[in-house]
Amino acid sequence: AQSVAQPEDQVNVAEGNPLTVKCTYSVSGNPYLFWYVQYPNRGLQFLLKYITGDNLVKGSYGFEAEFNKSQTSFHLKKPSALVSDSALYFCAVRRGGATNKLIFGTGTLLAVQP
């Protein structure tokens, strides 16, 4: 069965500092991994994805994520946080070639203090 774990309910970081939002996954076969962001009263916005190729993927708004197969992780990172990055972040996984449904984690609330 596929699953995603986001171990931190909330991450607090000061503006200008680097941020990391953690995600680990469990899936049989090749994983397709995604990060989405949700602002209040807004839908989910796509940030970035890993399908194949380079383990470091770059996405919108300066975010990047690193795929680590041995640790089954796909942590979201940004070198310098902005107050406007404060939002709810979801990691999701899909099993390549077998299904189209996304399995989401429970989300991590990122709070960036000025």
Place this chain on the structure above:
Amino acid sequence: DTGVSQNPRHKITKRGQNVTFRCDPISEHNRLYWYRQTLGQGPEFLTYFQNEAQLEKSRLLSDRFSAERPKGSFSTLEIQRTEQGDSAMYLCASSRTQENTEAFFGQGTRLTVV
């Protein structure tokens, strides 16, 4: 605006009533998905269409729930005999046919059953 559109944005209904939600996907997207999100949780997959064919349904989708996409364009999700436990945000997403593409989400319909 060429994003995924959902109507209504909010719906309050009495227990036992039927409700119907509509989703208009991005026009060139063949795939359409419905998810449900409750407070503090990530979205949970409900069902998926490719064109007009409903190809996958979650066990979460009880017999009170039905989804259609009659002409392969917009989709409707109907809940019959609503229960308080149906209160949630219902999210629609669409994507291209290619397997490695991401899904784009609408802003959701928030259902409150009183």
